[in-house]
Amino acid sequence: MSLQGSLRNAVGSVPRKIARDAADRYLANAVDSQLAQQRTLRRVVALNAGSDLSRDLRLDELRTVDELKSRPVSSFDAFQPYVRRVLQGELGAMLGPKNQLLMFSQSSGTTADSKFIPVTKPFITDYRAGWQIWGIRALDSYPAISLGSILQLSSDHDRFRSEGGIPCGNISGLVAKLQNPLVRTMYCVPRIVAKIRDPELKTYVTLRLALADSNVRLVATANPSTLIQLAKAADRNAERLIRDIYDGTCWGAAALPSAVGRRLAWRMSRPDTARARKLEAIFRATDGLAPKYIWPQLQLVGVWTGGCAGMYLPELRELYGPLPIRDHGLHASEGRMTIPLDDNRSDGLLDVGSHVFEFIPEREYESEQPTTLQPHELEVGQDYYILLTTASGLTRYDICDVVRCTGFLGTTPLLEFRHKGAHISNITGEKLTESQAVEAVGHASRRLGIDVGQFSIAPAWGDPPGYRLVLEGGTAVEKTLPIAVDTALQRLNTEYRDKRQSGRLTTLQAETLPPGTWRRFARRRQDDTGASVEQYKHPFLSPDFRFIERIRASAAGALAIDPEFPRPHVGPAEVSA
Numbered sequence: 001m002s003l004q005g006s007l008r009n010a011v012g013s014v015p016r017k018i019a020r021d022a023a024d025r026y027l028a029n030a031v032d033s034q035l036a037q038q039r040t041l042r043r044v045v046a047l048n049a050g051s052d053l054s055r056d057l058r059l060d061e062l063r064t065v066d067e068l069k070s071r072p073v074s075s076f077d078a079f080q081p082y083v084r085r086v087l088q089g090e091l092g093a094m095l096g097p098k099n100q101l102l103m104f105s106q107s108s109g110t111t112a113d114s115k116f117i118p119v120t121k122p123f124i125t126d127y128r129a130g131w132q133i134w135g136i137r138a139l140d141s142y143p144a145i146s147l148g149s150i151l152q153l154s155s156d157h158d159r160f161r162s163e164g165g166i167p168c169g170n171i172s173g174l175v176a177k178l179q180n181p182l183v184r185t186m187y188c189v190p191r192i193v194a195k196i197r198d199p200e201l202k203t204y205v206t207l208r209l210a211l212a213d214s215n216v217r218l219v220a221t222a223n224p225s226t227l228i229q230l231a232k233a234a235d236r237n238a239e240r241l242i243r244d245i246y247d248g249t250c251w252g253a254a255a256l257p258s259a260v261g262r263r264l265a266w267r268m269s270r271p272d273t274a275r276a277r278k279l280e281a282i283f284r285a286t287d288g289l290a291p292k293y294i295w296p297q298l299q300l301v302g303v304w305t306g307g308c309a310g311m312y313l314p315e316l317r318e319l320y321g322p323l324p325i326r327d328h329g330l331h332a333s334e335g336r337m338t339i340p341l342d343d344n345r346s347d348g349l350l351d352v353g354s355h356v357f358e359f360i361p362e363r364e365y366e367s368e369q370p371t372t373l374q375p376h377e378l379e380v381g382q383d384y385y386i387l388l389t390t391a392s393g394l395t396r397y398d399i400c401d402v403v404r405c406t407g408f409l410g411t412t413p414l415l416e417f418r419h420k421g422a423h424i425s426n427i428t429g430e431k432l433t434e435s436q437a438v439e440a441v442g443h444a445s446r447r448l449g450i451d452v453g454q455f456s457i458a459p460a461w462g463d464p465p466g467y468r469l470v471l472e473g474g475t476a477v478e479k480t481l482p483i484a485v486d487t488a489l490q491r492l493n494t495e496y497r498d499k500r501q502s503g504r505l506t507t508l509q510a511e512t513l514p515p516g517t518w519r520r521f522a523r524r525r526q527d528d529t530g531a532s533v534e535q536y537k538h539p540f541l542s543p544d545f546r547f548i549e550r551i552r553a554s555a556a557g558a559l560a561i562d563p564e565f566p567r568p569h570v571g572p573a574e575v576s577a
Contacts, residue, residue: 015180019136026133026339029353030412033375036352037065044356044391047122048096053082053393065356069372073360073387073396076115082393083116089164094118094393103157105171105333107431107495114494116162117333119171123391126354128175130329130336134302135183137341138218138326142299148217149188151210152176153226156194170194171333172222188213192263199502201252203233204241208268212245212275216295219320220302222328224312225428225464225504227291227303231319234289242283244268246276292321304328306346306417308427308545311461330417334399335390338415347406347416350375355391359384362402365421376411383418400424425458425543427465428504430496432457432489434541440492441469441540444484452481454518456539457508458547466506468548473512482510511548513555521554 029036045062048054057071072078085093091101100121107115139145157173167174176184176191184191189209196202210216211234221227234241237251244250248271253261282293291298301320305313305327313325324343331337335355338348350357357375362383364370378384383404388397400421407414420426423434437457445452456470469482486508490497499505522538539547 015182016136016139019132020140022129023133023136026129026349026351026353027409030349031410033350033352033410033412034065036412037356037374040353041065041068041356041389043122044389046096047099047120047391048094048393051092051094051096051393052085053079053094053395054096057395059395065358065374068356068358068389068396071396073372073398075398075400079394079397083118086118087116087162087164087166089162089166091164095120099391099393101166103167103169103171103174104162105157106159106168107333115333116168117171117394118392119174119333120392123335124171124174124178126351126391127171127331127336128178130331130339130351130354131175133339134326134329138300138302141343142217142324144297145217145299146186148186148215148297149213150186150218150220151188151213151216152219153189153206153221153230154191154194188216190263190267192260195257195260197257198255199498201255203230203502204237204252205250205256205264206230207234207237207241208244208250209264211241211279211289211294212272214275214278214295215297217297217299218302219291219295219298219300220328222304222331223429223504224303224305224309224316227301228312228315228319229464229502229504231289231291234291234294238279238283238289241289242276242279245272245279247271290319292319298323300343301325302328304417305344306330307419308459310346311545315463330401330403330415332399332401334392334394334397335388337386337388337401337403341409341414345416347404347414349409349414350412352412356389358387358389358396359403360387375413378405378413380405380407385421386415419543423541425467425541427459427467428499430493430499430505432467432493432496432541434539436489436492436496437541440485440488443488444481448480448484450481454538456542456547456551457485458542458551459545460509460548461545462506464504464506467508468511469508470511470513470548470551472515472517482508513551517551517555521551524554 041062045059049060054060062068082094086095086101087104095101095118101118102121102124103119104116105119107117154172154176155170157169157171157177158167159169162168173191173194189206193202193205196205207230219227240251248269250268279289279294283289286293298321301316301323303309303325305325326343327340327346327348329336329338329340329348336351338350340348352375359373359378360370362385365385372387383402386399386401386403388399389395402418402421403415404418405413406416420431425432441452441455453472457467458470460466460468469485489508490500496505
């Protein structure tokens with residue numbers, strides 16, 4: 001054991017005991033989820049008592065979780081007027097006097113506007129506690145992690161300030177800022193790197209720092225596509241990275257923000273010839289710098305594994321090795337929902353001590369008065385939409401996540417993420433909405449003077465994956481149309497723009513189908529669901545990777561048996577960015 005490892009183990013024994021005690025309490029809460037949820041409701045109501053939102057919804061009157069059902073289920077749009085006032089500094093619009101606001105977490109919204117989620121001190125305390133439980137359970141499963149380094153990727157929590165002077169950015173950055181200083185010494189990439197705005201430069205600096213460390217034991221970030229892109233960037237920049245490590249330099253250092261450059265100078269200005277020669281040998285022997293070779297003592301990978309994220313896992317294992325993977329847990333800017341307990345599973349235990357949770361059966365989601373269930377009322381094998389009531393002021397908030405109950409611990413369900421709701425698509429974290437798809441196509445078609453007609457946007461797997469704009473062959477499709485739609489989507493959705501610019505999503509492409517395909521597709525959908533013509537809703541956005549396959553089947557069926565359809569070529573129109 002190294003001297004650093006010995007000191008870390010000695011000094012870290014107290015924080016580890018605190019974290020284990022928290023994990024024990026977390027598991028104890030699971031025994032009686034109803035009692036835990038009742039306590040959570042009282043705490044959340046008290047935190048925001050007296051706010052305008054609390055008065056408008058009469059939340060101060062709530063005494064039981066059952067009484068919460070009389071308040072409306074809401075999308076984020078319902079909270080926007082209150083959030084706008086908080087952004088301007090009117091904290092009492094949404095928060096109680098003792099509920100200290102720390103930041104706004106910015107993410108893509110259901111309209112052209114970004115969502116700004118208030119993050120308060122009690123909220124982040126619960127959020128961090130979840131990560132501490134995840135971390136201590138991982139450390140206890142793989143004690144060798146404590147003898148090495150951790151590569152964890154995060155973003156800046158203070159990208160800009162609101163009108164009221166509140167930091168706005170990514171919640172992962174705030175979690176990093178508040179970490180125990182001792183724990184922070186385990187990270188091979190300092191959190192200041194999150195301040196680098198240019199995606200290519202940020203990736204390169206991350207690799208410059210991480211590759212210089214031969215003792216990385218844990219790699220963690222939310223989306224597996226991020227780790228795949230990181231590994232591919234290491235291959236592309238291998239010779240330059242090895243030279244920088246050998247010389248004690250860093251490509252692009254002159255373009256770094258001055259504060260970032262000063263903080264990183266001591267780390268990157270020391271030549272490490274031995275490490276550089278080792279990396280060069282790996283590069284020559286394997287024709288790349290795959291993580292499985294450059295970090296041979298890697299113990300565990302922590303990423304999302306549910307929903308679309310699961311499709312990345314084969315490539316992730318090819319690059320990082322046949323390692324155990326522990327799900328990151330279901331979490332978002334609005335809150336942490338689950339904490340996984342085991343490796344190589346996509347489910348986790350519902351965090352009943354952090355938020356109040358309600359569930360709508362998926363089959364009832366579109367009904368006027370859907371059933372809402374408490375955690376203990378779920379059924380194994382059934383899918384549900386999840387509602388959140390949080391310490392940051394959101395009440396019965398429909399986050400549009402569909403989860404499946406896989407079992408119970410005590411009376412608390414184990415849940416796995418299935419997909420975003422019917423009108424949201426999410427491949428790499430972009431959370432593209434149907435309203436954004438409609439607005440982007442409308443804007444592009446008006447600008448180009450093209451009559452698009454009926455269309456859909458759907459995900460398509462690839463390396464990297466992306467989206468297809470599905471159109472009938474009668475539409476005047478120009479090469480410029482998909483590019484114009486892609487540009488509009490980047491303007492409307494900041495997460496989509498970030499994923500496009502970092503290469504995690506490829507440019508939008510067009511898929512042309514025979515005239516009449518949409519009519520036949522609608523007829524099949526009505527036959528399958530028993531819906532009337534009036535009830536049919538055209539899917540302008542589909543989250544389903546099988547959607548294009550199904551629409552192609554409709555096209556093939558139309559060509560085969562319907563004589564009114566002509567037989568044009570069916571296939572994607574390749575579009576270069």
